[in-house]
Amino acid sequence: xxxxxxxxxxxxxxxxxxxxxxxxxxxxxxxxxxxxxxxxxxxxxxxxxxxxxxxxxxxxxxxxxxxxxxxxxxxxxxxxxxxxxxxxxxxxxxxxxxxxxxxxxxxxxxxxx
Amino acid sequence: xxxxxxxxxxxxxxxxxxxxxxxxxxxxxxxxxxxxxxxxxxxxxxxxxxxxxxxxxxxxxxxxxxxxxxxxxxxxxxxxxxxxxxxxxxxxxxxxxxxxxxxxxxxxxxxxx
Numbered sequence: 058x059x060x061x062x063x064x065x066x067x068x069x070x071x072x073x074x075x076x077x078x079x080x081x082x083x084x085x086x087x088x089x090x091x092x093x094x095x096x097x098x099x100x101x102x103x104x105x106x107x108x109x110x111x112x113x114x115x116x117x118x119x120x121x122x123x124x125x126x127x128x129x130x131x132x133x134x135x136x137x138x139x140x141x142x143x144x145x146x147x148x149x150x151x152x153x154x155x156x157x158x159x160x161x162x163x164x165x166x167x168x169x170x
Numbered sequence: 171x172x173x174x175x176x177x178x179x180x181x182x183x184x185x186x187x188x189x190x191x192x193x194x195x196x197x198x199x200x201x202x203x204x205x206x207x208x209x210x211x212x213x214x215x216x217x218x219x220x221x222x223x224x225x226x227x228x229x230x231x232x233x234x235x236x237x238x239x240x241x242x243x244x245x246x247x248x249x250x251x252x253x254x255x256x257x258x259x260x261x262x263x264x265x266x267x268x269x270x271x272x273x274x275x276x277x278x279x280x281x282x283x
Contacts, residue, residue, distance in 0.1 A: 061213075088268035097178060099275030100214075100258070107268045115270065147213055153268040159204075159260075161213035 060084065061162035063148050068167045070135070070142065078133045078165045080148035086160075087153040089131035093117060094145040094164075106131055107153070135167065143169045173197050176259055176274030185283050189246040193259035193274045196240065200261040203235055204271065205244045208256045217257075218244065221265075249281045 102115030120139025151159040206214035218233040260271040
């Protein structure tokens with residue numbers, strides 16, 4: 058099946074720990090994105106990558122880091138510098154050529170204990 | 171003023187009702203408009219896409235764009251309990267699919283049987 062997978066579905070973190078969220082796509086999409094979703098806040102862009110080995114900060118990049126070593130993978134690390142990391146994290150991907158093809162993964166719920 | 175405004179609801183309607191969901195935007199450069207549906211604790215799924223003023227119909231769903239008023243709508247006819255979800259509008263100024271979309275905060279819809 059083609060699509061976007063995110064793992065784990067639920068993640069618990071102690072304060073002061075870094076955690077990495079996985080995002081993989083087999084759609085041969087060029088661009089990948091990370092969003093954070095909080096109740097009443099909509100989707101907020103953390104980072105995005107248009108090509109391998111390149112990425113740009115979104116609106117709320119502080120306390121997060123990413124890498125794009127492979128076209129199909131775009132992991133997100135939530136560092137201890139992120140003051141309020143409890144949220145629902147969504148990964149998305151899209152083709153370069155067509156504006157409508159941004160597809161989302163199922164999400165990861167991160168909870169800080 | 172935020173780039174995209176969307177009433178968060180919640181909106182509660184009886185089964186069979188016609189639902190109207192709306193977004194307004196301030197950036198006249200936006201040319202591409204999407205509607206996503208998001209069920210609770212799931213990733214958003216692309217529902218409708220349009221790039222011109224006027225109406226686009228797909229089954230029970232109609233997307234309407236009025237660029238002169240900077241206003242877009244999604245109509246759901248014969249609403250069903252399975253339509254209960256959060257509906258997000260999204261927009262882009264670029265025809266290229268590798269640029270981030272600008273999202274509204276979403277409207278939560280409940281269709282009561």
